[in-house]
Amino acid sequence: MKVQNKTIMIVEDDMKIRKLIKLFLEKEGYEVFEASDGEEGKQLFKEHDPCFAILDLMLPKTQGEELCRWIREEEKSDIGIxxxxxxxxxEERIHGLKAGADDYVTKPFSPSELVTRVDTVLRRTGTRCQKLSRKGLTLKPLKGEVTYKGDVLGLTTFEFRILHFLMTHAGQVISRQQILDSLYDMNQKVVSERTIDVHIRHLRQKLQELTRQPFIQTVRGMGYKFDA
Incomplete structure (x- = not known):
């Protein structure tokens, strides 16, 4: 499961460099999306809403500076770049920073140093991008929003809170009682565990209709698990 602040978009036309950067980032637990030109980068950004972007300055179709300005001005995003x-x-370095980038790395570079720079920028900008993401499904706790590849998933308050709880504990088997405890104050009236089954069933139907993926699994006799 890729946690909040861990989704990164790489837009680089040199495939060897792109794959090398991706390899080092994935070793550190980042979920990486990649594009080979500026226009593909725009589409990737709209679909995955990453928390960070690594952009080559010289790109086919749309230059890196233009893509950076598009992210800042058109998409109104202040993610790390x-x-x-x-x-x-x-002069070129200053020009690039004025386009909206947070940092600037020149080729040839050390992939380990680049990862360190990404970590450093994320420590400064991480609170801008609070979300959970898995296979195109993105949940933003502060906005109360769930999207799948850019499409909004309409959920009730309880469905949203259950999905948030399950995604936060992805890969773990969560009992109905644990879900109940996360949803209801102990001072409130007793709620049947079957109520959770109803919410889960509706949540599953909505997820399945939009994503065609079985994100939530039933573990017989134990509870539920979000696909990690």
Whole structure:
């Protein structure tokens, strides 16, 4: 399960460099989406709403600076952004930062150093992107919003809270009582565990209709588990 602040978009036309960056990021637990040109990068951003972007400055179709400005101005996003480029002059570096990037790495570079820079920027910008994400399904606790590849999933308050609880504990078997405890104050009236089954059934139907994926599994005699 990829946790909040761990989704990164790489837009780089050099496949070897792109795959190398992806390899090092995934080793650190990041979920990585990749594109080879600026227009593909825009589509990827709309679908996955990443928490971070690594952009090559010189890209086919749409330049890295233009893509950065699009993220900042059109999408109104203040996620962390690092430029990776062969340009080394101070003027070009300043120009790139003025486009909205948080940092600037020149080629050739150490993949480990790039990961460290990503971590550093995320420590400064992480609170901008509070979310849980798995296989295109994204939950934003602060916004009360769930999307799948850009499409909004309409949930009731209880369905949202159950999904949030399950995604937070992805891969773990969660009992009905644990879900009840997360939903209801102990001072409230007793609620049947079967109520949870009803909420789960409706939640599953909505997820299945939109995603075609079995995100929530039933563990017989124990409870439920969100696919990790």
């Amino acid at each position: 690092i430029f990776v480029t062969a340009k080394t002059s101070e």
